[in-house]
Amino acid sequence: MKYNHIGIPTRSRFDNEIDLPHLKMTVSDHQDNAFGIQWQRYWDDAPYPELVKQVPHVAFEVDDLEQALAGHKILISPNRPSPGLTVAFIEVNGAPVELMQYDKNN
Numbered sequence: 001m002k003y004n005h006i007g008i009p010t011r012s013r014f015d016n017e018i019d020l021p022h023l024k025m026t027v028s029d030h031q032d033n034a035f036g037i038q039w040q041r042y043w044d045d046a047p048y049p050e051l052v053k054q055v056p057h058v059a060f061e062v063d064d065l066e067q068a069l070a071g072h073k074i075l076i077s078p079n080r081p082s083p084g085l086t087v088a089f090i091e092v093n094g095a096p097v098e099l100m101q102y103d104k105n106n
Contacts, residue, residue, distance in 0.1 A: 001060040001068070004100055005030035005038045008056045014039045023081055049075050052089055052096045059087075059098035068099045 007030075017026045024046040030038035042053045052075060062068040065078055065086055075096055076089035084103040089096050 001062055001099075003036065004059040004061050004098075005036035006056060006058050007038045007040050007098065009040050009042065009053055011041065013041070017041075020081075049089075049096075051075060051091065051094075055096055057089065057096040057098050059100055061100050061102065063101070065099055065101035068101075 007027075014028055016028060016032070018029065019026050024043040026041045026043070028037075028039040030036045042048060046053065065088060069078070069088055069090060072090040072092070074088060075091050076087075078086050078088040080086050084105075086101045086103075087098055089098050091097070
């Protein structure tokens with residue numbers, strides 16, 4: 001696994017917001033800082049578990065998402081939020097963790 005970012009939910013607006021209507025959330029660019037911090041504001045009708053919408057998560061890139069999910073409680077099933085990327089959320093010791101798999105040809 002390789003660290004990608006930490007996602008911090010907030011209800012407040014933040015600089016350089018990026019609206020993602022297809023995901024019903026607004027984010028900051030985690031690549032605009034050396035630590036991979038991404039602010040996230042979930043829209044009122046965002047269809048995600050409360051744990052994901054309220055508790056910060058850490059995200060890791062994995063080579064084999066299916067293998068990385070094995071044996072874990074899945075909060076959000078694998079999905080493709082953008083071309084070339086598949087993500088899923090699991091729960092680890094009461095905290096959400098995002099697992100990300102980039103297509104091999106990207």
